[in-house]
Amino acid sequence: MSELEQIGEVLWEIPAAARPDMRVPARVFADRELLAAIERDASLEQIQNVATLPGIVEAALAMPDVHQGYGFPVGGVAATELPDGVVSPGGVGYDINCGVRLLGLPLTEAELGRRRESLVHEISRAVPAGAGKTKGRARRGVELDRVLREGPRALGASEDLERTESEGCLPGADPGAVSERAHERGAGQLGTMGSGNHFVELERVARVFDERAAEAYGLREDQLTVLIHSGSRGLGHQVCTDYVKRMDAAMRRHGIELPDRQLACGPASSPEGSDYLAAMAAAANFAWANRQAIADAVRAAVARVLGRESAEGTRQVYDVAHNVAKVERYQGRDLLVHRKGATRAFPAGSAEIPEPYRDVGQPVFIPGSMGTSSFVLAGEPGSIELAFGSTCHGAGRRLSRTGARKQVAGAELRRELEARGIVVRSPSNKGLAEEAPLAYKDVERVVEIVERAGLSRRVAQLTPIGVVKG
Amino acid sequence: VFRWVGHTAELELEIEAPSKEAVFGEALAAFAELVGNGSGPRTTRELEVEADEPALLLAEWLSELVYLADAQQFVPERIAALELGEDKLRATIEGHLGEPRPLVKAVTLHRLEFRPDDTVGWRARVVLDV
Numbered sequence: 001m002s003e004l005e006q007i008g009e010v011l012w013e014i015p016a017a018a019r020p021d022m023r024v025p026a027r028v029f030a031d032r033e034l035l036a037a038i039e040r041d042a043s044l045e046q047i048q049n050v051a052t053l054p055g056i057v058e059a060a061l062a063m064p065d066v067h068q069g070y071g072f073p074v075g076g077v078a079a080t081e082l083p084d085g086v087v088s089p090g091g092v093g094y095d096i097n098c099g100v101r102l103l104g105l106p107l108t109e110a111e112l113g114r115r116r117e118s119l120v121h122e123i124s125r126a127v128p129a130g131a132g133k134t135k136g137r138a139r140r141g142v143e144l145d146r147v148l149r150e151g152p153r154a155l156g157a158s159e160d161l162e163r164t165e166s167e168g169c170l171p172g173a174d175p176g177a178v179s180e181r182a183h184e185r186g187a188g189q190l191g192t193m194g195s196g197n198h199f200v201e202l203e204r205v206a207r208v209f210d211e212r213a214a215e216a217y218g219l220r221e222d223q224l225t226v227l228i229h230s231g232s233r234g235l236g237h238q239v240c241t242d243y244v245k246r247m248d249a250a251m252r253r254h255g256i257e258l259p260d261r262q263l264a265c266g267p268a269s270s271p272e273g274s275d276y277l278a279a280m281a282a283a284a285n286f287a288w289a290n291r292q293a294i295a296d297a298v299r300a301a302v303a304r305v306l307g308r309e310s311a312e313g314t315r316q317v318y319d320v321a322h323n324v325a326k327v328e329r330y331q332g333r334d335l336l337v338h339r340k341g342a343t344r345a346f347p348a349g350s351a352e353i354p355e356p357y358r359d360v361g362q363p364v365f366i367p368g369s370m371g372t373s374s375f376v377l378a379g380e381p382g383s384i385e386l387a388f389g390s391t392c393h394g395a396g397r398r399l400s401r402t403g404a405r406k407q408v409a410g411a412e413l414r415r416e417l418e419a420r421g422i423v424v425r426s427p428s429n430k431g432l433a434e435e436a437p438l439a440y441k442d443v444e445r446v447v448e449i450v451e452r453a454g455l456s457r458r459v460a461q462l463t464p465i466g467v468v469k470g
Numbered sequence: 471v472f473r474w475v476g477h478t479a480e481l482e483l484e485i486e487a488p489s490k491e492a493v494f495g496e497a498l499a500a501f502a503e504l505v506g507n508g509s510g511p512r513t514t515r516e517l518e519v520e521a522d523e524p525a526l527l528l529a530e531w532l533s534e535l536v537y538l539a540d541a542q543q544f545v546p547e548r549i550a551a552l553e554l555g556e557d558k559l560r561a562t563i564e565g566h567l568g569e570p571r572p573l574v575k576a577v578t579l580h581r582l583e584f585r586p587d588d589t590v591g592w593r594a595r596v597v598l599d600v
Contacts, residue, residue, distance in 0.1 A: 094576040
């Protein structure tokens with residue numbers, strides 16, 4: 001793209017003057033190689049579309065793992081100024097508060113020994129992919145509206161709460177703003193993983209880059225961890241569906257015209273805007289409770305296979321959201337920061353970080369593709385200066401699901417992973433093929449870019465030894 | 471007829487059909503192909519959706535199928551009856567209760583299209599989040 005200008009070592013800009021409808025520039029964090037990959041799909045056009053949103057400030061941002069989405073690209077960050085800047089449900093995405101939680105187990109891979117396979121199998125039995133026949137295993141008997149208002153607190157007191165972004169509860173959540181259908185979809189799905197790229201993985205800490213931060217996070221080399229990737233399930237999908245429709249219908253009234261209908265938005269202060277924010281907060285709280293229920297199920301599996309002591313010693317490192325809109329304050333202004341496929345990464349000293357981590361920065365988890373490394377990062381001051389307190393969220397897809405299936409046979413991939421000593425539990429070879437490593441960008445490169453950009457730094461590298469897919 | 475076009479984050483469904491009504495039938499067949507598997511107790515569902523343009527009506531129609539699959543484990547198979555008005559659609563769908571593949575999260579408005587076509591009758595396009 002000729003209008004791309006390099007404005008930093010790993011930062012590129014398309015000036016606002018590139019298109020008459022852009023209100024701010026569009027910026028991309030990448031090196032030349034990642035940029036070449038990014039230019040192959042519609043991400044750059046989509047991030048320019050985001051730059052047209054009413055009330056957007058400074059720039060529309062794309063992280064190095066950005067890829068084409070619908071409306072917003074996946075890996076996008078946009079901040080609008082409150083009270084009248086817009087909120088866009090598509091800027092959060094359908095899987096509201098999709099996110100990642102990391103648990104640290106009190107033992108090493110060597111100490112686990114031959115019980116590895118039993119543990120992975122037990123976890124796969126404890127964490128159902130979805131409703132249906134397996135519905136009985138989802139968490140029942142919890143009042144759904146309480147979950148929507150309070151998040152994981154509704155499942156009981158837990159020391160995990162303080163080690164969860166926003167303590168697992170966004171303010172202003174209103175179950176009344178969540179439709180009957182969304183309630184119905186969410187009712188049987190608490191404690192279920194979902195399908196697609198969601199997973200629970202057993203990982204080993206393969207390398208520590210930052211001893212001090214790793215120690216604060218309770219991580220050491222060779223330690224076992226469990227990485228949980230899931231979101232708000234059908235409840236969140238329905239909330240987004242309902243409000244994209246409502247915003248789409250209300251845009252003419254607000255005099256808003258957009259280059260892509262899926263960017264549908266309304267002023268945060270409008271009835272549509274405030275109802276959406278109340279429903280989104282409820283869905284976000286549901287997602288945190290969902291990951292809590294999954295973590296509880298993992299601990300129960302650990303207790304069955306390794307004993308109660310191991311389960312009691314399984315500590316939550318942190319839980320981060322990577323699809324959410326949050327009110328945050330930058331340079332004296334209240335902004336609504338949309339992160340769609342991007343993670344909050346506050347630096348050391350932030351009052352939003354749990355006290356034990358405050359000197360080293362907020363933990364961030366970047367899952368790689370299935371069977372490859374994942375990373376634990378810590379937030380750096382550059383995130384505040386350059387990216388509204390944000391960093392990347394994953395490897396970023398490179399191939400479509402059908403494209404991946406054309407190149408990889410699921411059964412072969414399963415054998416390959418098992419030959420590398422990774423225990424695989426997945427109901428479908430087709431699903432496995434769709435998530436094959438070659439369908440994704442190289443996570444190590446993505447992480448290197450956010451480190452060079454000063455958004456976050458590497459703390460530890462995790463390698464999988466067991467994969468449970470939905 | 472319908473075909474799937476895969477993108478990095480989503481699936482694009484392209485439909486060609488001789489009539490407006492047939493577009494909705496093709497959309498159902500495409501959705502069933504995506505999520506359907508196995509068999510189970512046979513059942514029917516009555517559907518009614520409203521929207522002030524055909525493209526939105528199509529998005530709503532598919533959203534209903536996503537909801538029925540996710541909340542009620544309903545796998546659609548065929549349309550038993552369909553009544554299509556300017557801004558309303560009523561239908562009876564036959565299918566079964568099973569374990570639909572939980573692949574489709576939602577129906578987006580991105581690149582949504584529904585238009586007459588001289589050669590095939592009607593063309594439609596809808597992008598699903600998967």
